[in-house]
Amino acid sequence: MATGVCRSDWHGWRGHDDDIRHYLEKHGDSFVPGHEASGVVVEVGSEVTRIKVGDRVAIPFILSCGNCRECDRKRPTVCEDQNQPGFTMLGTFAEYCALTRADRNLKIIPEGVSFVEAAALGCRFTTAYRAVLQQGQLCEGEDEPSHKKTVAVFGCGGLGLSCVAIASAFGAKRIIAVDVSNNALLKAKELGAIDTVLSTLSTDTEDYDSQNGSVFRNITALTDGVGADLTIDAGGFKQTCLDSVFCCRRGGRMVQVGLPANPPILPMARVAGREITIIGSHGFSSVNDDREVSALDHILDLVKQGKLQPNLLVDREVSLKEGVQELMNMNKSSPIGMVMITTFRDSISKM
Numbered sequence: 001m002a003t004g005v006c007r008s009d010w011h012g013w014r015g016h017d018d019d020i021r022h023y024l025e026k027h028g029d030s031f032v033p034g035h036e037a038s039g040v041v042v043e044v045g046s047e048v049t050r051i052k053v054g055d056r057v058a059i060p061f062i063l064s065c066g067n068c069r070e071c072d073r074k075r076p077t078v079c080e081d082q083n084q085p086g087f088t089m090l091g092t093f094a095e096y097c098a099l100t101r102a103d104r105n106l107k108i109i110p111e112g113v114s115f116v117e118a119a120a121l122g123c124r125f126t127t128a129y130r131a132v133l134q135q136g137q138l139c140e141g142e143d144e145p146s147h148k149k150t151v152a153v154f155g156c157g158g159l160g161l162s163c164v165a166i167a168s169a170f171g172a173k174r175i176i177a178v179d180v181s182n183n184a185l186l187k188a189k190e191l192g193a194i195d196t197v198l199s200t201l202s203t204d205t206e207d208y209d210s211q212n213g214s215v216f217r218n219i220t221a222l223t224d225g226v227g228a229d230l231t232i233d234a235g236g237f238k239q240t241c242l243d244s245v246f247c248c249r250r251g252g253r254m255v256q257v258g259l260p261a262n263p264p265i266l267p268m269a270r271v272a273g274r275e276i277t278i279i280g281s282h283g284f285s286s287v288n289d290d291r292e293v294s295a296l297d298h299i300l301d302l303v304k305q306g307k308l309q310p311n312l313l314v315d316r317e318v319s320l321k322e323g324v325q326e327l328m329n330m331n332k333s334s335p336i337g338m339v340m341i342t343t344f345r346d347s348i349s350k351m
Contacts, residue, residue, distance in 0.1 A: 001039035002119035003092040005323050005339040007157060007236070008259060009033040010330040012087060016261055019087040033327070034092030034341075035061040035085045036122030038115045041106075042096070050103040050288060057106040058118040059092070059099065060126065060296060061085060062285035066104050076285035077130065093320060095344040104288055107296050112304045116317065116340050120310035121299060124338060126284035128162035128234075129299060131257040135281040136230045138170055152176040152219055152228035153193075154244050155235020155258055156184040157334040161191055161313050163232050163257075168192025169308055176222060178215055178243065179235075184336045191312065195222050199239070208264075210242040219247040226250075232257060238264040250274045257281040319343040 012020045012033055020031060041055045051057065063083040064076035071079050083100050085091045090098070099106065109118045132138050138149060151167045153160050156179040167175050168191060177188035178197045185196035197218045210216055219228060227249030233240045236258025245266060248254045254276055271278060286296030302308040315337035318326060323341040 001037065001095075001344065002115040002317075002340050002342045003034045003037035003323075004119055004123065004158070005318075005326045005335075005341065006036055006123055007159070007330060007334055008035065008123070009086060009091075009093075010327055011259055011261065013327060014261075016259070017087055019084065023088060032090040032093055033086045034094070034097075035087065036119055036124065037085070037092035037097065038109060038118035038122065039097070041102075044102065048102050051106050051108075055106075056109040056115070056118075058109050058296070058300070059085065059122050060105055060107070060284060060286050061123050062283050063099065063101045063105045064285050064287060065101065066287070071287075076287050077282055079285065082285070093323065093341065105286070107286060107288070107294075107300065110300055110304050113300060114311070116314055116342065117303055117310050118300075119340060120313060120338055121296065121303070123283065124158045125162045125166075125308075125310045125313070126286070126296060126299060127257060127281070128159060128166045129295065130284045131232055131234075131255045131281040132163055132166045132230075133170060134295075135257075135279050136232065136253055136255045138167060138172060138230060147171045147173050149229040150174040150176065150223055151230045151232070152178065152244070152247055153188070153232050153234055154178045154215075154240040154247075155233065155237070156181070156188045157234070157336070158313060158338040159257065160184075160232075160234035161187055161337055162310070163234050164188050164193050165191045165308070165310075165313065167230075169302075176219060176228060178219075178240070181333075181336065187336055197222075199243075201239075208239050208242055210239070210246040213243070215243045216246050223249070227252060229253070230255070234258050236260045238262055242267075245271065245276065245278070248274070248276050251276070253277045253279065255279055255281050313337045314340055316340075317342040 064079035065081040068080035175193045176195045177193035231244040231248045233244040286294045
């Protein structure tokens with residue numbers, strides 16, 4: 001089994017998530033984080049028929065219900081009654097994890113795909129897939145196919161680097177990566193970024209003038225004054241959000257996928273005047289349906305073929321005890337790439 005340490009877990013730990021607060025109000029004062037995982041099935045309920053004991057499974061962090069209005073509209077990512085490990089229910093920072101709606105949501109991991117790769121698909125990599133391709137529409141538009149589009153990614157932690165990798169794999173003309181860390185930008189280059197922009201760090205509490213900042217000036221110069229066709233805020237900071245709006249071209253598309261703890265006031269006059277489309281992107285859900293191949297099936301097949309390599313985003317593997325410390329370290333900074341917990345039992349006995 002493997003489970004990732006994600007900034008979303010940090011947000012929950014810091015009290016930024018309403019679902020966790022509601023869980024604690026109902027069930028008491030203890031909680032288990034963790035939401036991007038893979039593992040082996042050891043037991044199934046009486047109504048489970050598709051998933052079997054011994055199956056190697058990938059766990060999408062959104063477990064949709066299949067019965068609500070949004071599921072009927074084939075929008076399970078915004079299911080009205082979704083369950084989320086690590087948010088609405090106990091999560092995957094544990095040796096064992098109980099999950100609901102297994103037949104509908106869990107995916108069998110094909111041979112040749114590791115637990116670490118499958119866990120990387122549970123949240124950040126598949127979230128990036130949805131943000132870049134589905135919500136960002138990188139490959140859509142007859143007049144503007146992907147090979148003509150410039151993509152700018154703001155914030156190059158695990159999620160942002162996944163966005164870079166997905167945009168590269170699906171043929172973006174140019175990818176610009178923005179981060180405060182030179183090491184993160186070097187990793188973005190390895191994953192397909194053509195240009196990198198080093199940002200200066202501002203706090204979420206201070207005023208930030210994006211239009212007169214170095215990021216806006218650099219991206220404006222790199223795009224010959226036009227701006228990027230698709231901008232993605234993968235950082236979830238006031239600075240990355242504002243830069244994503246200001247660096248988007250006229251008629252372009254901005255995707256908000258990072259989770260801002262302190263949402264900024266957006267320049268809506270600029271959004272309206274330049275007809276910028278702003279769209280949210282919330283995780284990823286993949287439904288088992290015998291009538292069609294799901295997006296996660298497609299992604300797993302691409303990983304098996306080596307066309308997508310989520311393992312390249314994994315910075316290191318740690319024990320459960322070390323994973324808790326990694327979560328606490330996010331008070332100061334995010335790791336470059338993904339940190340995966342892969343050792344559980346020995347670590348538990350020492351905690």
